[in-house]
Amino acid sequence: MTGSPPRWSLGGRLSRWFALTTFVGLAAVCAAVYLEAEAHLRDRQSDLLNQYQQTLRYLASESGENWDMFIHKLDDLVRGRTDVSLELLSSDGNQLYHVGTTSVFTLNRRFRLENVGPSIRYVEAMISLDVAPDQLLLDHLIVVLTLGALVGTASISAIGYALVKKGLAPVGGLGRQISQLTASKLDDGMDGSNQPTELQPLVEQFNELLLRLRAAYEQLKGFNADVAHELRTPxxxxxANSQLILRGAHSTEEFRDAIESNLEDLNRLSSIIGDMLFLAQADRGVRARRIWVESLHGLCQTVADYHVEAYENERRRIYVTGDAAGHYDASLLKRALSNLVENALRYSKPNSPIEISISRQAAGVDVCVQSLGETLTQDVLTHMFERFYRASDDVGANRHHGLGLSIVAAIAAMHSGKTIATSEHCITRIGFFIQDARPDGIS
Structure with missing residues (x-):
C-alpha cells in the first residue's frame, strides 16, 4: 500500500527560495567586492614594479659604466627594505648582486640592464615584490565577506519568513471559512472582500463551485423525492388491490383483474428501476459501444414504423428525412429515438405529422424529431431533460415517470454529444447531436 505524498509548507518553500535568492545575491556582491579589491591590489603591485624598473634603468644610465657607483646606488635604493628584493645575474648566469629577503608570496619582474660596467655588456635584473601583506588582506577580506553574506542571509531570511507568514495569513482565513461551510450553508459562500487581489479569482471560482454543488445537492434531494414518489404510487x-381481494370472497374474474393490475404496477416499477440503473451507468461514464451503421435513415425508419403500428388507430404519419453513416451504438440510438417519437406523439396535435430529420454536421450528426403543438416556454426547454421533469400535470402525463428525455440526454452524452431543443411558432424540435468516433475508437 503506497503512502500519501509528503506534505510541504508553502510558507516554508517561499522562505527557502527567498533565503537562497538572498544568499546568491549577497554572494555575487561579495564576489564582486573581492575581485575589485584583488584587481586594485594587483594594479598597485604592478605599478610599484614598474617604478622600480624605471628607477633601475635610470640609475644604470646615470652611473654610466661605473659598476661601483651603480652598486652603491642600488644599496641606497633597496637595502634595508623588507618588501622588495633585487638580484643581478651576469650573462653566464653568475650572481653579481643580491639584497633583500625571500617570501612565499612574491611577484617577480625580470628585465635586462645594459652597459652597467666596463667589462659587463648586460645583466639580468629580477625584482621580487613581497605581496604577503596584500594576500593576508585578501584572505581576511574573504572571511569578512563570507561571514557578512551568511549573517545577512540569515537576517534577511528571518525577516522574509515573517513577511511570508504575514502575507499568507489570508489563506488561513479562507481555510477557516471553508471549515465552517456545511450542506445547509452552501449559499453563504466565501467572503473575499478582505482578501488580496491575487486571491480574488480563487474566491470567485470557489464560490461558483459552491453554487454548482448547491444545484447538484438540490437536484439530488429532488431526485430522491421524485424516486420515492414514483415508487410509492404503484x-x-x-x-390497496391486495387488501380489497383479501377482505371477502371474489370471483375468478375479480382475482384476475387484481393480479393484472398488480402486474401492471410491477411492470411500471421494473421500468423505473431499469431506467434508473441505465442513468446510473451513464453517470459513471460508460461510453457507447460503437459499431458501423450503414444508414441512420433505415434505423430511424424502423423506429418510425414501430410507432405507426402502435398508433394505428390515430393514423399518425412519421416521415424520415436525411441520412448519414458512421460508428454508433444502434440499440441506444433506437432507444433514444423511440423516447423522442413517443414524446412527440403524446404532446403534438392529433393527426399532425411527425418528422425525424438527420443532418450531417462537421463533427457529427444531428438527429431531431419535429412535431406540431403548443409553443414551449424557455423554462420548459431548459428543464425538459431533467429527471422526473414533466411539463404537464394532466393525468396522461402522470402515467409516465418522466425519465424518457433524461435517457435521451444520457445516450447523447455517451456518444460525446449534446441535446437539442427548440420551439417556435407551434413547431417543436427535440433531438440530440452525436459526435463522430475518433480515429482511436474512443467515443
Whole structure:
C-alpha cells in the first residue's frame, strides 16, 4: 500500500527560495567586492614594479659604466627594505648582486640592464615584490565577506519568513471559512472582500463551485423525492388491490383483474428501476459501444414504423428525412429515438405529422424529431431533460415517470454529444447531436 505524498509548507518553500535568492545575491556582491579589491591590489603591485624598473634603468644610465657607483646606488635604493628584493645575474648566469629577503608570496619582474660596467655588456635584473601583506588582506577580506553574506542571509531570511507568514495569513482565513461551510450553508459562500487581489479569482471560482454543488445537492434531494414518489404510487396501488381481494370472497374474474393490475404496477416499477440503473451507468461514464451503421435513415425508419403500428388507430404519419453513416451504438440510438417519437406523439396535435430529420454536421450528426403543438416556454426547454421533469400535470402525463428525455440526454452524452431543443411558432424540435468516433475508437 503506497503512502500519501509528503506534505510541504508553502510558507516554508517561499522562505527557502527567498533565503537562497538572498544568499546568491549577497554572494555575487561579495564576489564582486573581492575581485575589485584583488584587481586594485594587483594594479598597485604592478605599478610599484614598474617604478622600480624605471628607477633601475635610470640609475644604470646615470652611473654610466661605473659598476661601483651603480652598486652603491642600488644599496641606497633597496637595502634595508623588507618588501622588495633585487638580484643581478651576469650573462653566464653568475650572481653579481643580491639584497633583500625571500617570501612565499612574491611577484617577480625580470628585465635586462645594459652597459652597467666596463667589462659587463648586460645583466639580468629580477625584482621580487613581497605581496604577503596584500594576500593576508585578501584572505581576511574573504572571511569578512563570507561571514557578512551568511549573517545577512540569515537576517534577511528571518525577516522574509515573517513577511511570508504575514502575507499568507489570508489563506488561513479562507481555510477557516471553508471549515465552517456545511450542506445547509452552501449559499453563504466565501467572503473575499478582505482578501488580496491575487486571491480574488480563487474566491470567485470557489464560490461558483459552491453554487454548482448547491444545484447538484438540490437536484439530488429532488431526485430522491421524485424516486420515492414514483415508487410509492404503484406500491400503494398494489397494497390497496391486495387488501380489497383479501377482505371477502371474489370471483375468478375479480382475482384476475387484481393480479393484472398488480402486474401492471410491477411492470411500471421494473421500468423505473431499469431506467434508473441505465442513468446510473451513464453517470459513471460508460461510453457507447460503437459499431458501423450503414444508414441512420433505415434505423430511424424502423423506429418510425414501430410507432405507426402502435398508433394505428390515430393514423399518425412519421416521415424520415436525411441520412448519414458512421460508428454508433444502434440499440441506444433506437432507444433514444423511440423516447423522442413517443414524446412527440403524446404532446403534438392529433393527426399532425411527425418528422425525424438527420443532418450531417462537421463533427457529427444531428438527429431531431419535429412535431406540431403548443409553443414551449424557455423554462420548459431548459428543464425538459431533467429527471422526473414533466411539463404537464394532466393525468396522461402522470402515467409516465418522466425519465424518457433524461435517457435521451444520457445516450447523447455517451456518444460525446449534446441535446437539442427548440420551439417556435407551434413547431417543436427535440433531438440530440452525436459526435463522430475518433480515429482511436474512443467515443
Amino acid at each position: 406500491l400503494t396501488l398494489m397494497a
